[in-house]
Amino acid sequence: MRSDSIVEAIGNTPLVELPTFSPKPGVRVFAKLEGHNPTGSVKDRIARAMVRKAQAEGALSPEKTLLEPTSGNTGVSLAMIAARLGYRFTAVMPDNVGPERTELLRAFGAEVVYSPGAEGTNGAIALARRMADDAPGRYTMLYQYGNEANPAAHYETTGPEIVADLPEVTHFVAGLGTGGTLMGAGRRLKEHNPAVKVIAAAPEPDDRIQGLRSLEEGFVPPILDLSRLDARMMVSAKESFNLAAALLHQEGVFAGVSSGAVLAAALRAGRRLDSANIVCLFADGGWKYLSTRLWTRSYEELGAEVEGKVWW
C-alpha cells in the first residue's frame, strides 16, 4: 500500500486467523497484528492522534518539548512522530528498563529522563508531572492515560479496520494498559453490533506483563470506563509467556508477551462458547522480548530470570 509518509503508513494492520487455537469448530480466533505498524506497536496510532490533537489546539510549537511518562511502546512511537512532525520529545521512564529501549528512543531523536525503577510507571508519571510543573510553558505533556485522542484513535482506525475485515466479529479481546484500545475499538465495534463483547486481559496482581496494568495497584486511568467492559480476565505471566511461545511454534506468529495474555483471555472465553468470531489485538511483535529467550526455553527453565521482571 502506498503512503505519502511513514506517519500515513500507520494502521491497516493484518488480521490473521489462528486456526490451531480454535477451541472448537464453531469458535474462530483471529489476531490483529499491531507489530506491523511503523515503529512496531499499536501505539503509533495513538501517538499520531495525540500529537495532531495538540497541534490543532495550538499546544505545540518548535520551542516546546513534548513530554511523556512511558515505559515503552508509546515513547518510541512519539519519538518517531515528534521527529517527523518537527517537535522535540522527552521520554520519562523507570531506570530499570532494558538498554534496547533507551537506545531506540535516542536513535529516534528523543531525550531520555529516568525515574526510580522501584516506583514503576507510577514513578515516571509523578516525575513527568513535576518536570512540567517546575518549568511552566516548556513542556506539553500528552498523557496517554487521560487523553481522549487515545481512545479516539482506536475508534477511528482500529475499530473500523476490524469491522471491514471481519463484519461477523462477536468478541474483541485486548490488553489493558491505558484502556485506550478497549474503549475506542470496543465502542466502534458495539456501534457496528451491540452484541459484540469487549474483554480486557489484565495481569494477575503480583505478575508483571509489559504494557499491561493491574487495576488492583490502585490507579484507574481516567480514559478507562470499566462499565464499558463486558469482562476483565486476569492472566498470569507464566500463561502469557507460554502462549506467546505457542503462537510462534503453532502459527508462526511472533508477538510480544502481552499478546500471550490476550490469547489466554480469548481462549478462556472461547471455551465457554459454541460459536464465536473472536478478534485478539496483539499490541506488538516479539523483537523486544527476544532476550527473555521465552521461545526457546520453558517458563520453568527461565524461572527466576523472568519472574517478577518487566521486560522491554
Ligand SMILES: Cc1ncc(COP(=O)(O)O)c(C=O)c1O
Ligand atoms: C505491549 C503492550 N500491550 C498492551 C498495551 C495496552 O494497550 P492500551 O494502552 O491501549 O490499553 C500496551 C500499551 O500500554 C503495550 O505497550
